[in-house]
Amino acid sequence: MKIIVPVKTNPDLQMIRIKNREPILEAVPYKVGDLDKNSVEAALQLQAAVGDTQVVALTIAEGNRKIKDTMKEVLAMGADEAYILSDDALTAADQAGKALALAKAIEKIGGADLIVFAEGSTDNYSGQMGPRVAELLALPEIGYAKKLTVADGKLTAERGMGDLIEVLESSLPAVVTVTSEINEPRIPTLMNIMKAGKKPTTEWTLGDVGLDAAAVAPQKAVLSNLAEEQQRKNVMIEGSAEEQCAALIDALIKDGVLEA
C-alpha cells in the first residue's frame, strides 16, 4: 500500500511576537505543524498494522523557504520519502492554488491508496486541503477521523459526532483527515534522526508538476492579519471569602456566563 501524507510547515507559534496586533514573522523558525504530526503518526500506525506499506510525505515550501531540514523531522518519525514543492509563485497562493499544486504533485508521484491530511493546519486552520484535494482527484473523502483501520482493501474511519460515534467505510483510494485525538505522535529517536538524512527527498517546482504561476494565482486577498484583542476587565472583588463568592456569581450572571 502507498500512503501520502501532505503536511504543512508553519512558523513556530511560540516564537512569534505580536507588535501592534500584527505577528512579527521575521526570523521565526518554521516547523512541522503539531496537527500534521498526528496525520504522519496515523499513516505510520497504518503502515505497521498493514505491513508492506510506503509512507510518503509531501509539502509545499511555505514562503518558498528552504525546508529540506525541517522535513527531516517527518522522515525521522518514520516516513520513507519526502517531496517538497518550492516555487515563488506559491508564496502568495491561497487554499485553492495550494490544493491544486498538491493534487498535481500527488498525481506525479503516481497517486496513492490513501491520502492522510490533518484536520487543519496548526497556524491558519482553514481545514480545506483534504476536501479540496479529494475533489480535484475525484476521490471519496472522510473528514475528522479519530480512528482509522484498513482491511480487505477498505478504509474504516470513526468520527466523534458529539453524543455518538459515526463509523464510516470507504473504498480505496480515498482521502481522510484526522483529528488530534487520533494518536500521540511519536518523538523521533536519535537513531531515526541519523537515518532521516539518508532517506530520499525530492524537490519540485510548479513546472515539474505541470503548473504555472497563473494556475495558482490567488482568488482572494488577505486584507488584514491581526491578533484578537482581549480586553481584561480588571474587576477587584473585596470582602470575606463568602462575600467574594456571592459577588463573583452575581457578576458572572450579569455577564451571561452563568444562568440565574
Added chain:
Amino acid sequence: MDFRFTPEQELYRQSIRQWLETNLWPRARGIDEAEDGIPTDITEGMASMGMFGTTIPERFGGLDIPDEERMVYAMITIFEIARADMSMSTPVYTLLTIGWAYIINKYGTQQLKELVLPKVAEGKCFCGINTTEPGGGSDLANITTIAPPEGDYYVFSGEKAYISGPKECAKWGYPSGHCTLAKTDPNAGYKGMSFIYVPRDTEGITDHVYKDMGRMGLSTGGFIYKGAKVPKWCLLGEEGKGFYVNMDGFNAARIIVAAACLGGAEKSLELSRDYCKQRVLFGKPISKAERISFEMADDWMQLDMLKLNLTRAAWMYGYNDVNPGTFSRAELNKVVSTCKCLSPTLGHDIARHGMIYHGGFGYTKDTPLEMMLRGVMSYEVGAEGGLNIMRGIICRDEFGDEYNPFKD
C-alpha cells in the same frame, strides 16, 4: 564558520526536550525525595531515545553519528536532561555513564568494550569515575591505592572516597563499575599509575554510602579494596600512563559536567523570568525592578557566553579525537577548565538569585530552585576537579611553569 547546531543536532535537542519535559520534569521532585535512584522506566525511555548511545559507536550498540560530533551530542543530552531534572541526579547519573563510556571506547581493550558498551547504550549499566581517596582528590599523584600486576590480574588494595554510584552499581550488577586510578608500580610516583576499569562485582570490594546534601537520586560513597583481582584486559590505555588517560577523561567529563550546570541554570533563569513578570509588588510586576531585572540580565549574559564556550569545548574535544594534534593539550585544558570553573558557580548563583526573587516561596520545595542549588553545589565543592584546580590548570597552561601551582 557556522555557530549553529546541525539540523540533526537541533532536531535531537528538540526531540529530547519534548520527551524529557513530558517524562522526567514531572518526576524530578519525586526522584529527589525518594532517594532511591533514577526509576528504571525513565532510564529505559532515555535509552530508547538514544541518550545513552551518543558516545558509543554503532558496532558496540551505540549510534551511527559522526565520531567528531559525539561530544557535542553528549553535551546536548546532558544540558537537556539538566533542564528537566534540576536536582542534578539524572544528569549526573547520565553524564558519568556516557562520559566514561566514551573513555572506555577511546582507551579500552576490545574485550572490555564488548562487555561494557552495549549495556551502557541500552541504559542497563552504570559507569563512574573513581580517583578520590579519603586523603583527597586534587593531589592525585599522591594517591595510595595500589594494584600491582599478578599473572593475568591487577590486585587492588586501598580505599576510595566520595565516589558516585555504589547503589547504582548494585542495582544494575555486572559489569557496572568505575574507571579507577591506582598505582600499578607503587614506587614510581605518578608514572607508576594506571587507569583500570573495575567492575563493582569483583570479589574483595566493599562499599559504603554517605548522606549528601543534594542530587538525592544518585548515591555517593566509598570503596575498600582488599586483594580485589581485576583482569588485565580492563586496563585503559597503557600501564604506567594512567595519570594522562585519567586527565584526558576528566576533560571529557568536565565538558558534560558544565553542560549539566548550565542546563539547570538556563531553566532556573526561565522560571525566574516567568515568575517576576506576574509577581506584583507596590503596584507593578517585580520584573520592572532594575535590582532584579539587571541582575537577571547579568546572569543571562554570563550564561550565554558560557554556553558558547561550552559548545566550543565539546566541538574541540571531539574534533581533536578524530584529527589528533589539531589542538594542543594545553589549548584543550584551558577551554575545558574555563567551563568547569565558571559553570557550577553560575548555576548556583542563578538558582540562588531566583530563590530570592521568589521570596518565601523560593525557600519551599514547591519550586525546583532549592533542588538545583543543592545539586549544583556538588560541582563547586570539587567533583571532576575543584574550582581552584581549574585555576591552577589555567595558570600552568597559559602563563607557564613559573605559575604552575602543582609543581615546586
